[in-house]
Amino acid sequence: MKTNEVLIDNHGSGMDDALREVEKFAVYQDLSHKDTLRLRLLAEEMMGMVRSVAGDFQACFWAEGHGRICRLCLNADLIMDAERRRELLAMAKSGKNARARTFMGKIRDMLESCMCSYEEVEQEELAAGIVMPFGEMGCMDPMAFGAGFAGDVWSMQKMRDEAEQAGGEPKAEEVKDELEKSIVARLADDIRVGIRGDKAEVVIEKVF
Template sequence: MKSDICKFSHDKDSLSALLDETEKAASYSNLDKKETGRLRLLAEELVGMLPELLEFSDGEFWVESEGKSFELHTALSPDESMTEERRSKLLAVSTSGKNVSAVGIMAKIKLAVEFMLIDYERNVAELPADYCFYSEGIVPAPSFSGHAWSLEIYRQNAQKEKNEKWDELERSIIANIADEVLVGIQGKKVEIIVKKAF
């Protein structure tokens, strides 16, 4: 089942509609109170990172479910405020590998979205071979245009190293509740998919 599609911007009313849509989907699938709370928590984590991303994009949100398996979909389309100058600035921050603001998993997911919004196809060749978190989560994704960033792949790589990346994962709400998070390009949109099965 696919929920209604919510169009949203950075105002609080349109973002709170995403949480309402998530709870409606949980109700239709007869999730219990604890399961509904966990699904809402995942939606809240998504909503928490959206205001900054919406400075230069428009968004849509919907929930897909089959039984007790859920996917929270967020699609972002770059708008006219994404100028070449803004692309250059974002790319400079993104590819430095030293972005201090990218602390925690949600910040890393947000950075992956930003990188794709600034033109993944054109800029992927500019990534350094050892590009911090990003290269450790890239996976071929037939459902997207080419590749996607995957929390599960990132988690597997971090588990091998057991370093600060693993510590970040252990402290992250989304990493502890979600089964998978994918960030990829679908047509002219960047899509974030958070998967959870109960």
């Protein structure tokens, strides 16, 4: 089952409609009241992340499900004004990003950085900058987004698994601490981010 697609932006347009689609989706999926609240909370966190993106940002939102697997999906064109583009470019080149304080903030930064960097910053600079704020942890095969997708892909679940395998290494402990503190990370079974040129996809997956 897939809901209607709703166009949302970082000024809040379309978000009420998107949440209504989530409510209808929960009814169709026959979710309990408690699970409906969990799904809505994940959707609200996704909307909050969209609201925090700088510049003019629009995305197509929908929910889809198969059996007990529920997904909240964003598909966005990455567009940014020149001033903010220069700002983010400077941050990427310096390797500094003071804005990312939360787990969802870092996912937002993956999107923001690509608005300026897919054509302006070399890949090695991005790897050390704000495109992959968790370093190499969580990077995965682009085929995870399906046949035909060719771009950078990151998975929260893969990052979690890698952090567990790394044991007590400082970076692994930092990642585990961030996951523990994040409401979204505790509720969702996976979050995947795919970047392809000036297109981005974000999927929050929850199995009920």
